[in-house]
Amino acid sequence: GENVEQHPSTLSVQEGDSAVIKCTYSDSASNYFPWYKQELGKGPQLIIDIRSNVGEKKDQRIAVTLNKTAKHFSLHITETQPEDSAVYFCAASRETGGFKTIFGAGTRLFVKA
């Protein structure tokens, strides 16, 4: 079946450094790739997304890149801050053919002040 692999499972960075989380998907029909941030005690919240007709998207300190050929997509956070500490989930889905989103296993990011 379809799956999404996410690495690393845990990431610790110094405040101000960059953080990169990588995901690989298996379903070649996937065309929408959201990233969710889950803070302690809360539900996941969308932080950025990318569609398959775009290679890169930025929103302030956050960027996402997509390599359709390799079925890879990555989240880049620059100038990390302690409030970036959370669990991040990547996901892959199709925009047609039924609503089904496959989530990665999650990356626990620690930003040390």
Added chain:
Amino acid sequence: SAVISQKPSRDICQRGTSLTIQCQVDSQVTMMFWYRQQPGQSLTLIATANQGSEATYESGFVIDKFPISRPNLTFSTLTVSNMSPEDSSIYLCSVPSGQGVQTQYFGPGTRLLVL
């Protein structure tokens, strides 16, 4: 964006009992989803609840264990029946954004501990 609330926010239950979790959305939505997030794990879809029809369950989840109600377009309940410690998880409801992409809004979750 949709605002989703869940009740209870957390509970501690004895094995063999059942717990009903409520999910309320501030707008009308056709589809509502129920997820399970086991400790330190990712999100696993339990079922999709459409108003006026039976819920659609994912492989590994059955109606007898996780009965779902969807009485109207803003509300749904998930019951965890005959609980065991393995049911200790966070249960999340979510709704699609409805803007042509498969973005989801999630509720805050219900943290369940079964003793």
